[in-house]
Amino acid sequence: MPSTSDRVRNLMEQSGLNLDAFAERADLEAPQLAESLSGASPFSVVDLACIAEAFDVSMDFLLTGAESPLSVAARTTTGEAAQALEAAREYTSRRTDLGTLGYPQPWRPVAETAPAVGSYTARAESLAQAALGETARHSRSISEGDLAELIEDVFGVDVAVVQLGDGFDGLTATTDDAKLILLAATSNPARQRFTLAHELGHLLAGDNQDVHLDRDIFAPAQRRDPSEQCANAFASAFLMPEDTLRRGIKATGLTPEGFASLACELMVSPSSLAYRMLHLRMIDSGMCDGFKRMTAVEAAELAGRGEEFDRRARLSQQSRLPGPLARDTLAAYKAGKSTLRPYATLLGVDVDELRNRIETEQGNGGAA
The missing domain is CATH 1.10.10.2910 (Arc Repressor Mutant, subunit A)
Known part of the structure; x- marks a missing residue:
């Protein structure tokens, strides 16, 4: 069965790089890499993190040889879905690597208030x-x-x-x-x-x-x-919790202005709100048909919240990094369990520029 050393050696062969060049790309010392490849000394988690980051594989793959279903799906899907899967593969691979370094996903599911039965x-x-x-x-x-x-x-x-x-x-x-x-x-x-x-x-x-x-x-x-x-x-x-809707209706009434104000307050589309209220029997089908024809822009204007809608529309067009992932990646670097490169790559910035910025902030008494 292939070992971690075998997988790193295969990765080096596939890259077409010699040992010195492979070590340089991964920010490792060539003599230490040679010892690990020969089995004289084991790879450290930091070594594997460096190799995984530099050659776009996961630490889990280097340790076990297992490939994520996301990797396969990203190769076999086209269009926007393929781009989404590739981004998801990158983020989940980083999260898996962080778990190996001692920073597992802080996933907290909920306990249901009723048995999972019925419709x-x-x-x-x-x-x-x-x-x-x-x-x-x-x-x-x-x-x-x-x-x-x-x-x-x-x-x-x-x-x-x-x-x-x-x-x-x-x-x-x-x-x-x-x-x-x-x-x-x-x-x-x-x-x-x-x-x-x-x-x-x-x-x-x-x-x-x-x-x-x-x-x-x-x-x-x-x-x-x-x-x-x-x-x-x-x-x-x-x-759109039922009790929130009932309070909103009581406060504003079921006028077009009141409905528009409630849609803006909950930050949902008028059609979604209309269907939800119909499902809860707060309105009849005729009123639902009337309300659902209202656009989000019209609701914002009717409620006097046009500027707020424009601001939210601008924000929804911006990229966003996963917050816990970014936090834990930086924490791993600060704890000496990883290099700065994974954090720089996640942020999309040059690693040397980021290092200089962090050193400057630390020198000024600030936080990285």
Whole structure:
């Protein structure tokens, strides 16, 4: 059976580099690398982290030879989904490597408030109530601040936003070591927010899929998939809790202005809000048809929150790094368990420039 040394040796052969050049690219000393390859001394975790980073493989692969399903999927899928899978493969590989270094995913699932039985809507409502209870326990509100940051802080999920173009909403990637939600940058902030809640629903429901691609979360075909139905129902219940809606209706009434104000307050699309209120029998089908024709821009203007909508639309078009992943990557470097290169690569900056910046900040008494 191939050993770690065998896999590193094969990687060096595939790269076409000699020992000195291979060691230089990985920021290792050639004599030490030669000793590890010969079996005279074992590879340290820092050595393996350096090699994995420099040659785009995971530490898990170097240690075990196992290849992530994400790696295979990224090679066999095309278009925006392929780009999304490649980004997910990179992030989950980094998370796996961090687990090897002593920084595991801080994943915190919820205990459901009711048994997972009955219809998919009942399951979704149960999960949503449990998730909302967990956010409240952390003194957080889904209608305040950054939802991606809240989900990272409360549930320990890594959330990323990447530039993918049209035709893709998001994905959930689940491995033994990683829990990732990846979203497409978009000018539609309500759709991105709903997609984020939808993907969280997949994770909390424990859907048995290594990779869950959602090119279009509202596609007709998705409505026939029970897991998709549950994820959408979860997103509706999580983002638009029944008690919050009833308080909002009592405060503003069911006028177009009141409905628009509630949609803006919850940061959801008018159509999603209309369907949720119809499902809860707060409005009839005729009123639902009227409200769902309202666009998000029209709702923002009617509620006097046009500037806020524009700001949210700009933010939803920006890339976002997974917060816990970035934090743990920096922590591993500060603890001497990794070099600075993985953190620099994650940030997309030159490693020497980042090192100089950190040294300057430390010299000035600041934090890196």
